[in-house]
Each structure stands twice: as structure tokens, then as C-alpha cells.
Amino acid sequence: METRSLDEKEPICAVYARVSVERNSESVEHQVSLLREFVRSKGLGVIPDEFIYEDVVSASKYSIWERPAMKRLLEDAKDGKFSILLFKGISRSVRDTQEALEILERFKQKGIRVISFEENYDSSREDSKFIFGIHALLAEQESEKISVRVKLGMKEKVKKGEWAGLSPFGYRVKDKKLVVDPEEAEIVKKIFDMYVDENVGTSTIAVHLNEHGYRTRNGRPWSRKTVRDMLKNEVYIGRITYNKKSLKRIRDFDSETQKKKWVRIPNSQDDWVIVENSHDAIIDKKKFEKAQIMLAERSRNLEPSNVIFPLAGILKCKKCKKSIVGLTSKAKGKTYRYYCCNTYLRFGRSFCSQPNINAEKIEAYILELLAEKLKTIQDQIVLGKNIGVVKPNTKDIEKKLKQVEAQIEKVNRDTSELYFERDNMEPLQYQFIMQQLREKAKSLNEEKEQLLSKLQISEESEEMMKEVESHLTEFFNLDISEPRKVRKVLRHFIEVIWLDDKHLDIHYKFDF
Numbered sequence: 284m285e286t287r288s289l290d291e292k293e294p295i296c297a298v299y300a301r302v303s304v305e306r307n308s309e310s311v312e313h314q315v316s317l318l319r320e321f322v323r324s325k326g327l328g329v330i331p332d333e334f335i336y337e338d339v340v341s342a343s344k345y346s347i348w349e350r351p352a353m354k355r356l357l358e359d360a361k362d363g364k365f366s367i368l369l370f371k372g373i374s375r376s377v378r379d380t381q382e383a384l385e386i387l388e389r390f391k392q393k394g395i396r397v398i399s400f401e402e403n404y405d406s407s408r409e410d411s412k413f414i415f416g417i418h419a420l421l422a423e424q425e426s427e428k429i430s431v432r433v434k435l436g437m438k439e440k441v442k443k444g445e446w447a448g449l450s451p452f453g454y455r456v457k458d459k460k461l462v463v464d465p466e467e468a469e470i471v472k473k474i475f476d477m478y479v480d481e482n483v484g485t486s487t488i489a490v491h492l493n494e495h496g497y498r499t500r501n502g503r504p505w506s507r508k509t510v511r512d513m514l515k516n517e518v519y520i521g522r523i524t525y526n527k528k529s530l531k532r533i534r535d536f537d538s539e540t541q542k543k544k545w546v547r548i549p550n551s552q553d554d555w556v557i558v559e560n561s562h563d564a565i566i567d568k569k570k571f572e573k574a575q576i577m578l579a580e581r582s583r584n585l586e587p588s589n590v591i592f593p594l595a596g597i598l599k600c601k602k603c604k605k606s607i608v609g610l611t612s613k614a615k616g617k618t619y620r621y622y623c624c625n626t627y628l629r630f631g632r633s634f635c636s637q638p639n640i641n642a643e644k645i646e647a648y649i650l651e652l653l654a655e656k657l658k659t660i661q662d663q664i665v666l667g668k669n670i671g672v673v674k675p676n677t678k679d680i681e682k683k684l685k686q687v688e689a690q691i692e693k694v695n696r697d698t699s700e701l702y703f704e705r706d707n708m709e710p711l712q713y714q715f716i717m718q719q720l721r722e723k724a725k726s727l728n729e730e731k732e733q734l735l736s737k738l739q740i741s742e743e744s745e746e747m748m749k750e751v752e753s754h755l756t757e758f759f760n761l762d763i764s765e766p767r768k769v770r771k772v773l774r775h776f777i778e779v780i781w782l783d784d785k786h787l788d789i790h791y792k793f794d795f
């Protein structure tokens with residue numbers, strides 16, 4: 284039993300393996316056996332089977348932090364389940380240099396030693412960060428080169444009238460060309476007929492299809508958007524267009540996490556590839572063009588700017604937890620306003636049973652309820668009592684701001700230190716690290732700007748609290764014939780209203 288306790292003292296090594304769905308991908312077994320051999324020869328410890336983390340990825344669509352095995356790996360690192368993390372090649376497992384550096388930093392902070400076999404990188408050696416950085420940079424350039432090659436290849440294919448990728452609804456791919464799928468083509472025709480000839484709106488078309496048991500190619504219900512996208516798709520008149528837009532990955536500054544997200548960015552017209560009559564049309568050009576004109580007109584009429592729904596953004600459907608939107612309908616020359624669950628609107632009655640609700644009635648009822656509540660607040664103020672308004676939390680933002688400012692200072696220090704060290708370094712090393720620092724400084728400064736604007740918003744809302752009293756006055760003098768004003772005042776007091784059939788569940792911004 285003594286040998287056993289000796290074994291237990293051996294450091295636990297974890298392996299992160301990335302398997303690609305692309306051809307010629309290296310197997311996990313191969314990566315692991317190579318790393319086992321490496322660990323044995325260096326006497327680093329053991330690699331138990333349960334510490335092999337395996338992510339299957341297609342191309343490089345997801346950031347490494349969104350991959351399931353990487354998430355588990357981070358959790359286990361936090362719990363101190365292993366002390367060494369091995370990659371066969373870290374720069375191959377990630378999208379870009381920035382991500383590779385983030386990985387090193389995240390695990391280093393958790394006290395984990397990171398070793399990457401291919402880059403001869405070991406975080407316990409100070410110097411190896413340079414070596415690693417250069418490897419990562421080279422790998423990134425290689426992957427960019429590949430993507431340019433792929434793009435050029437696609438362009439050539441399209442020019443020859445070949446279809447690359449999944450076939451659109453209504454077609455199948457045969458010998459690299461699109462051929463009409465008779466069954467699906469009937470649905471495509473039905474959609475254009477309903478829209479152009481019968482003047483039926485996209486939402487109603489979607490609901491009609493769903494209620495007749497039709498589903499999209501991937502088995503999902505039809506929505507206003509899928510119908511709309513289909514009406515706009517030039518493939519149905521036998522035309523292939525390629526490269527009108529590019530997919531780019533950018534930082535999303537709206538979200539708290541500041542994760543990167545994918546967006547479509549239009550390309551210049553010179554880069555477009557358009558091939559006419561590359562395959563059989565399902566819809567004739569005349570009908571298609573008519574649909575385009577109707578789409579343009581309808582989108583202008585969709586949200587009339589003169590009609591405002593005071594409860595928009597406040598009212599939510601309790602049945603499906605989605606938002607409730609304001610709509611209008613015309614009958615006998617009069618416009619009626621009503622609220623409608625967005626799920627029902629998009630997918631039909633079988634997806635949410637929340638009935639539509641008359642706008643005037645529900646608005647009047649809510650104003651009445653609010654008036655009662657606010658009367659109590661007013662009484663409390665008159666009695667000199669404090670009202671429990673929810674205070675915005677500025678402390679966390681201020682704390683984060685201090686951290687970011689300290690980081691900026693550190694990067695500035697590192698930059699000047701690096702400058703004085705330049706004579707002792709290889710030019711390539713120097714340039715690479717300098718570039719990294721500049722990028723880091725840039726993103727930190729952007730983060731700082733973000734936090735400052737958040738603070739400003741908080742200060743503004745604190746001022747808003749001071750204005751509660753004036754809001755009360757505003758409320759009791761409210762002219763309900765001005766929907767914009769009503770909405771503004773309602774938002775001062777109400778967080779959200781959950782609607783369940785005709786039952787209302789109002790969440791106020793106050794503690795009563």
C-alpha cells in the first residue's frame with residue numbers, strides 16, 4: 284500500500300485535446316499517447332483518463348471559452364483538481380494569438396503550470412513566453428492565409444454556377460448544381476402566391492404553414508423572418524449571388540461579458556459574384572420583383588411612427604416568457620390598437636396560447652393600479668418617510684474602474700521598460716511584444732471608457748431618484764392622450780408586467 288500513497292503524490296496532469304471535424308484531423312488517442320510519453324520522459328506526473336478534456340470543433344466558429352470541455356477544464360482548475368495542463372499545440376487549439384495568451388493568463392492565475400509540446404512552451408520557464416508568442420503569431424497568419432485561399436476557391440466555384448454549402452429550401456444539390464426539390468418547391472410557390480397574389484402578410488403566412496404541419500428544413504417552425512428571408516432570396520429566380528457580405532468577429536460592447544460576436548458586414552460591390560440562370564428558377568422574375576416592392580412598402584408600414592404603445596418593453600408574456608408587442612389593425616376606417624405575444628405572432632397559436640389584449644383597456648387598468656400605489660408613496664412622502672427606491676450599484680463599477688486603471692498603468696510601465704530593453708532583444712521578439720502591449724493598452728482604454736459611461740448612467744439614475752417626487756406630480760397630472768409621455772412616466776415606476784391570460788403581475792421599481 285506504500286507504493287499507492289507514493290503514486291497519489293505524483294502531480295496530476297490534464298490534457299486538452301482539440302479534434303476537428305475536418306478531414307485529416309489528428310486523433311485524440313494520438314495526441315494523448317504522445318503527451319503521455321512526454322510526461323513520462325520528463326517525470327512530470329500522471330495523466331489519469333478522467334483528466335483528458337476533448338472538444339470537437341468544426342472550423343473555428345466558436346471561441347475557445349464557449350467550448351464545453353474547456354469550460355469543465357476551467358472549473359476543475361479552479362477546484363485545484365490538477366496542477367499541470369498539457370496541450371499538444373496550443374496555437375492550433377485556438378482562434379488567435381489573443382486567445383492563446385488569454386488561456387495562459389487564466390490558468391497561470393489559478394496556479395496551473397501550462398505546457399505546450401509543439402511550441403516547446405512551459406509556463407514555469409520565464410523566457411518561453413517569447414517563443415510561444417512567435418509560434419502563436421505564425422499560426423494565426425497561416426490560418427488567415429488558408430481562409431483567403433478558401434474564399435478564392437469559393438468564388439471560382441460560384442462563377443462556374445456551382446453551389447457551395449447547404450442547399451436552400453426548395454432545392455437539393457446534385458453534381459454540385461442546384462436542382463429543384465418538387466415537394467419543397469410547392470411550399471416556396473405557395474409562399475410567393477400568398478404574399479403577392481393574396482396580399483397575405485409574412486406573419487400570417489408563417490402561422491398558416493405551421494398550422495398545416497409544415498416545418499423548415501431543420502424541423503423548426505416557420506417565422507416571419509424565415510418567410511421574409513425566403514421572399515428576398517434571389518436563388519428562387521435562378522440567380523446565385525456570393526460575397527455580398529462577410530462574416531466578421533468583433534467585440535460586443537453592449538454585453539456585460541464583452542465577448543466577441545459574429546456580425547455580417549457588407550462587402551464592396553466589386554467583390555460580389557452574381558451568376559444568372561445557374562439553375563432552374565422556382566419563381567418567375569416578375570412575381571419576385573413584385574414581392575420585393577411589396578416587402579419594401581410593408582416594412583415602411585410595419586411600425587407607424589405616429590402610433591406609440593406605452594406598454595411596449597414593459598409588458599411580457601408569462602406563458603412563454605417572451606415580450607409582448609403592440610400592433611394595430613384597421614377595420615371600417617378605424618385603427619384599433621392591441622397587444623400580442625411575440626411567440627404567438629411569430630409561430631402561431633400552437634406555440635403560445637396568450638390571447639391578444641385590447642390596448643386601451645389594459646393601459647387604463649394599469650394606470651389605475653399605478654395611481655393607487657403612487658398615492659401611498661405620496662402619503663408617505665407627506666409623512667416624511669423614506670421610500671425604498673432601488674439604488675443603482677456604483678460600487679462594483681468603481682472597483683472595476685480602479686482595477687482597469689491599475690492595469691493600464693502596468694501596461695504603460697511594461698511598455699517603457701520594454702523600450703529600454705530593446706537592445707537586448709531580437710527585433711522580431713521586440714516588435715511582437717510591443718504589438719501585444721499596444722493591443723492590450725487599446726482594449727483596456729476602451730474598457731475604461733465603457734465603465735466611465737456606466738458610472739455616468741448610474742449618477743443620472745441617482746438623480747432620477749431625487750426626482751421621484753416631481754415624477755409623482757408628473758404622474759398625477761398625466762394626459763393619457765399622449766402615449767409617449769405615458770410610456771416615459773410608466774417606465775419611471777414599473778420594471779416589468781407579466782401577463783397571463785387577463786391576469787397581471789406588476790413588478791414595481793419600488794419597495795412598498
Ligand SMILES: [Zn+2]
Pocket residue numbers: 600601602603604605624625626627635636637
Ligand atoms: Zn407567449
